[in-house]
Amino acid sequence: MASKPSARRAKSHRTKSQRTRPKSSREKVRTYRKRMRAKGMRLVQLWVPDTRTAAFAKEARRQSLLANRSPHAAEDQAWVDAMADRTAN
Numbered sequence: 001m002a003s004k005p006s007a008r009r010a011k012s013h014r015t016k017s018q019r020t021r022p023k024s025s026r027e028k029v030r031t032y033r034k035r036m037r038a039k040g041m042r043l044v045q046l047w048v049p050d051t052r053t054a055a056f057a058k059e060a061r062r063q064s065l066l067a068n069r070s071p072h073a074a075e076d077q078a079w080v081d082a083m084a085d086r087t088a089n
Contacts, residue, residue, distance in 0.1 A: 023031075033043060049056050067073060 036043070067076065070076065
């Protein structure tokens with residue numbers, strides 16, 4: 001009588017130490033950064049003000065009122081308008 005092929009998959013011939021394990025997040029980040037550096041990129045991290053906070057809005061308002069009271073306000077605004085026109089074209 002001929003034997004039927006087993007429905008089970010054949011076991012891998014790799015030993016436990018040869019099996020690949022999933023990469024950790026740290027390893028993925030390390031390889032990604034390595035690839036980016038190889039492309040000539042440089043990682044830059046910096047902290048910036050959170051523009052979504054009420055404190056930021058309050059301070060921006062305070063500074064804009066101060067700037068409006070400056071003796072140079074008209075000249076400063078003319079410069080800002082000129083730069084805005086320049087970048088719009």
